[in-house]
Amino acid sequence: MIFYASMAVAGWLLLVGLYGIVTSRHLMHLCLCLTVLQSATYVMLTGIGNRRGASAPVYAGGVPTSAPVVDPVVQALMLTDIVVEATVVALLLAITLQVQKKTGSTDPDNVSVMKG
Amino acid sequence: MELLQITMLAMAALFGTALVFAREPASQAVGISFYGLVLALMFFVFQAPDVALSQVVIGAVGLPLMVMLTLAGLKRRRE
Amino acid sequence: MRRVSRLTVFFAGELGLAALLTAAALHEPGPTSERDRYRVATTAPSVDLRQVTDAVSAVNFDFRGIDTLGEEFILFVSVSGVLVLLREPEAEERGLIIDAADAGRDMKPTSAMRGWMVGTVGPKVLFGLYIVGHGALSPGGGFQGGVILATAPMIIYLADGFKVFRRIVKFRMVEIAEAAGATAFLVLGLLGILAGREYLTNVLPLGEANTASSGGTVVAISWATGIEVCAGFVLVMYAFLQHVLAKREAAE
Numbered sequence: 001m002i003f004y005a006s007m008a009v010a011g012w013l014l015l016v017g018l019y020g021i022v023t024s025r026h027l028m029h030l031c032l033c034l035t036v037l038q039s040a041t042y043v044m045l046t047g048i049g050n051r052r053g054a055s056a057p058v059y060a061g062g063v064p065t066s067a068p069v070v071d072p073v074v075q076a077l078m079l080t081d082i083v084v085e086a087t088v089v090a091l092l093l094a095i096t097l098q099v100q101k102k103t104g105s106t107d108p109d110n111v112s113v114m115k116g
Numbered sequence: 117m118e119l120l121q122i123t124m125l126a127m128a129a130l131f132g133t134a135l136v137f138a139r140e141p142a143s144q145a146v147g148i149s150f151y152g153l154v155l156a157l158m159f160f161v162f163q164a165p166d167v168a169l170s171q172v173v174i175g176a177v178g179l180p181l182m183v184m185l186t187l188a189g190l191k192r193r194r195e
Numbered sequence: 196m197r198r199v200s201r202l203t204v205f206f207a208g209e210l211g212l213a214a215l216l217t218a219a220a221l222h223e224p225g226p227t228s229e230r231d232r233y234r235v236a237t238t239a240p241s242v243d244l245r246q247v248t249d250a251v252s253a254v255n256f257d258f259r260g261i262d263t264l265g266e267e268f269i270l271f272v273s274v275s276g277v278l279v280l281l282r283e284p285e286a287e288e289r290g291l292i293i294d295a296a297d298a299g300r301d302m303k304p305t306s307a308m309r310g311w312m313v314g315t316v317g318p319k320v321l322f323g324l325y326i327v328g329h330g331a332l333s334p335g336g337g338f339q340g341g342v343i344l345a346t347a348p349m350i351i352y353l354a355d356g357f358k359v360f361r362r363i364v365k366f367r368m369v370e371i372a373e374a375a376g377a378t379a380f381l382v383l384g385l386l387g388i389l390a391g392r393e394y395l396t397n398v399l400p401l402g403e404a405n406t407a408s409s410g411g412t413v414v415a416i417s418w419a420t421g422i423e424v425c426a427g428f429v430l431v432m433y434a435f436l437q438h439v440l441a442k443r444e445a446a447e
Contacts, residue, residue, distance in 0.1 A: 166339065
């Protein structure tokens with residue numbers, strides 16, 4: 001049940017993020033809609049790794065290895081992803097600053113990449 | 117716990133939609149910080165403390181700082 | 196293409212995507228024994244085989260270490276991209292980087308707030324080092340601790356302005372630290388080859404579970420990653436601040 005709910009939320013965030021990117025009128029709004037897209041993948045991965053009634057995959061303090069835990073592989077995928085995507089968003093924001101310096105506008109419709 | 121998980125999922129969907137429909141980057145700057153917090157709470161409720169740790173710091177400190185600095189840079193160039 | 200026709204094409208595509216996503220979600224098998232293989236292969240063995248009680252760190256730095264190496268280098272390259280894009284060579288030469296607060300245009304926080312902010316720098320650094328160092332025991336590791344460590348210079352900037360920030364955070368040292376962190380990860384992987392096995396094999400002494408010295412290369416790689424992530428974020432912040440605070444007179 002939680003599985004299908006998280007798939008639905010992930011799908012909804014994906015579609016809304018895509019809509020935001022396509023209808024965006026400001027390059028920074030575009031970058032932040034990309035963040036929403038990324039969080040759609042996080043929600044989906046959480047839903048995949050989740051198990052009913054299981055706890056966190058940490059055995060510190062003498063928890064026996066037979067205790068039910070959620071999947072640590074998807075968590076490992078997610079946590080490096082979060083940190084790395086933050087720097088990629090920083091790169092996109094730096095590109096936005098340079099685009100404004102070169103062309104004077106931040107509207108994606110007015111920025112044509114290939115000229116002449 | 118299941119109820120909490122469904123609530124956090126619903127909140128994530130709601131705030132994600134609100135973030136996309138806020139057209140001005142200035143109003144998105146605060147929204148993204150709050151959305152990061154909601155996501156971190158969701159990871160915590162789904163038994164993923166490592167992910168919640170990195171999401172809290174990135175989403176509440178790192179990303180809003182960069183967004184604010186970019187906004188300041190854009191405004192300054194337009195003067 | 197006109198905007199309306201663009202939107203029509205987009206919505207058609209979105210409906211198709213939504214249909215495909217629904218079909219895929221309905222076909223997904225629940226937690227069956229097929230999909231459980233990864234969980235079974237990484238949770239109990241991380242304590243039994245590697246003496247690491249935090250299974251996520253074991254997956255990140257040991258079982259799936261080569262993936263983390265790739266992701267760390269994505270971070271490295273993004274930070275280099277930001278530094279290249281935001282350089283202001285003319286302003287650098289003429290020494291025109293000033294603090295906007297000095298120009299009287301910005302608000303400086305009150306002394307009560309500044310005292311509070313400066314007081315939290317020490318605990319932040321300590322907490323960040325704790326999270327990095329205990330990555331093998333409890334939730335934590337290089338990535339989380341590195342970002343927490345990087346918030347300390349941010350607070351210094353917010354409390355005291357760019358001049359103090361630049362005095363405390365030397366650009367050259369942070370650059371060297373970032374490169375050192377990335378290289379250390381590579382070199383620690385080579386230890387496995389030197390021991391006659393594969394790249395990134397865990398060859399350092401494993402210790403006992405639940406102690407601070409358990410895990411072998413997991414702890415060492417965690418430290419290397421923590422230094423690299425912290426330095427990367429501080430560099431990004433430095434580049435943004437320099438770009439935003441450079442005086443306009445450079446163009447006149």
